[in-house]
Amino acid sequence: TDAIRPLIAGNWKMNGLKASAAEFDAMLTGAAAVAAKADLLVCPPATLIAAFAAKAAGKTVAVGAQDCHPKASGAHTGDIAAEMLADAGASAIIVGHSERRADHGESDDLVRQKAEAAWRAGVIAIVCVGETQGQRDAGQTLDILRGQLSLSLPGGSKADNLVVAYEPVWAIGTGLTPTAKDVEQIHGFIRELLISRFSDEGAKMRILYGGSVKPSNAAELMAVKNVNGALVGGASLKAADFLAIAKGC
Ligand code: PEP
Numbered sequence: 001t002d003a004i005r006p007l008i009a010g011n012w013k014m015n016g017l018k019a020s021a022a023e024f025d026a027m028l029t030g031a032a033a034v035a036a037k038a039d040l041l042v043c044p045p046a047t048l049i050a051a052f053a054a055k056a057a058g059k060t061v062a063v064g065a066q067d068c069h070p071k072a073s074g075a076h077t078g079d080i081a082a083e084m085l086a087d088a089g090a091s092a093i094i095v096g097h098s099e100r101r102a103d104h105g106e107s108d109d110l111v112r113q114k115a116e117a118a119w120r121a122g123v124i125a126i127v128c129v130g131e132t133q134g135q136r137d138a139g140q141t142l143d144i145l146r147g148q149l150s151l152s153l154p155g156g157s158k159a160d161n162l163v164v165a166y167e168p169v170w171a172i173g174t175g176l177t178p179t180a181k182d183v184e185q186i187h188g189f190i191r192e193l194l195i196s197r198f199s200d201e202g203a204k205m206r207i208l209y210g211g212s213v214k215p216s217n218a219a220e221l222m223a224v225k226n227v228n229g230a231l232v233g234g235a236s237l238k239a240a241d242f243l244a245i246a247k248g249c
Contacts, residue, residue, distance in 0.1 A: 006038040006222065007163060007206050007229035008246040009126060010236025011066060011094060024052050026239035028059045034246040035060040038229060041092055042236065046080055053089020054095050062128070064092035067100055067185050071111035074198055082114075082121035092124040093117075094231075095117065096152050098169045108151030116154050119161055126163040126212070126231070133170035141168075149193055157197075159204035166190060167229040171211025173233060180224050183209055187226035215241055218248035 012020075013229050024042065042065040044052055053063040069079035081092055093120065096111035115125035129148040131141045147167070153162065166186060171177050180188070187207050194202030208222050209233030221227060229249070235241040 002230045003161075003208055004204060006206060006249045007041060007043040007094070007158045008034075008038050008072075008242070009064065009094075009163075009165075009229065009231045010242050010247065011097070011210075011233050012044045012237060013066070013099070013233060014045060015237055016048050018048070018051070020044070020048065023237065023239050024048075025054060028056060028061055028240060030058045030079070030231060030239060030243040031246075032249075034243060038246050040242075042242075043090075043092070046085065046088075049090050049134060050088040055064060056089075062091045064123075065090040065091055065093065066094050066097065068093050068095065068114055068117050069139075070110065070117045072117070082117040082123065084147065085125045086121040086123050090123060092163070093121075093124055094126045094128065094165070095130045096148075098128060098130055098167060098172060104171075106240060108145075108148055112150040114153050115157075115162065117151065121152070124161055125165060126165055126190065126208070127164045128167050129232070130167040130169050130211070136168065136170060141186065145186070145190065147221060149190065150197075150208060153197070157205070158191060158201045159206070163206045164190060164194070165208040165210050167210035167231060173212070175212050177212050177221065179219055180220055183221060183222045183227060187224065191219075208230055213245060215244035215248065218245040222249050 040061045068082040095114040118125035131144040164232040186215045206228040208229045208231045211233045213230045
């Protein structure tokens with residue numbers, strides 16, 4: 001019932017080879033049926049962005065990336081600049097995913113620089129935040145989110161260049177999800193923070209929920225106030241599941 005158009009974003013993580021193009025083709029074919037309800041975005045590994053973007057031209061599925069380096073070019077072996085991802089056809093970049101924060105020690109400050117890099121390249125930044133199980137057990141969830149949001153979101157964030165993804169770390173890839181009541185409370189808290197910092201833009205910004213979203217729970221989660229779509233990991237690898245989640249919007 002929110003006026004904000006939902007976004008269903010798939011994060012393939014480190015999965016996918018050239019042969020996965022068949023699954024992406026199936027997503028493109030099925031996407032027309034959900035285009036009226038939601039924007040669709042698939043973020044494959046960087047190696048597949050150009051090929052997928054070529055297939056997606058003129059279709060209703062956008063292609064994105066999972067990370068970028070803050071700089072535009074230079075001596076950073078193995079890293080990929082936002083400009084390169086945009087050049088390959090990405091229209092959005094996920095930054096600050098909990099796996100990057102954990103595997104690569106990414107700080108909120110670095111995540112903010114990456115979001116700014118996405119803008120510099122002309123693409124949307126999807127900034128991920130979320131508490132760990134330990135932080136949740138200690139009752140620190142809202143404090144953690146307040147800190148992550150204040151440091152990871154660049155000044156000047158707007159509804160058309162920034163998406164927030166709330167992803168409780170304990171819910172990612174575990175099959176566990178917060179209750180709808182918890183999601184409503186937390187998304188409402190995030191909305192208040194966004195409005196207090198970005199005014200009208202904060203009121204219109206998309207706040208995605210992520211963490212074990214699947215066809216069987218998507219409709220309930222997507223119906224929660226201030227949930228404007230989903231960031232989907234495992235279930236985004238199969239066209240049937242990904243499209244079923246989008247239909248639940
Ligand atoms: C994610 O990694 O962004 C995610 C939400 O993963 P999953 O859906 O597999 O829990």
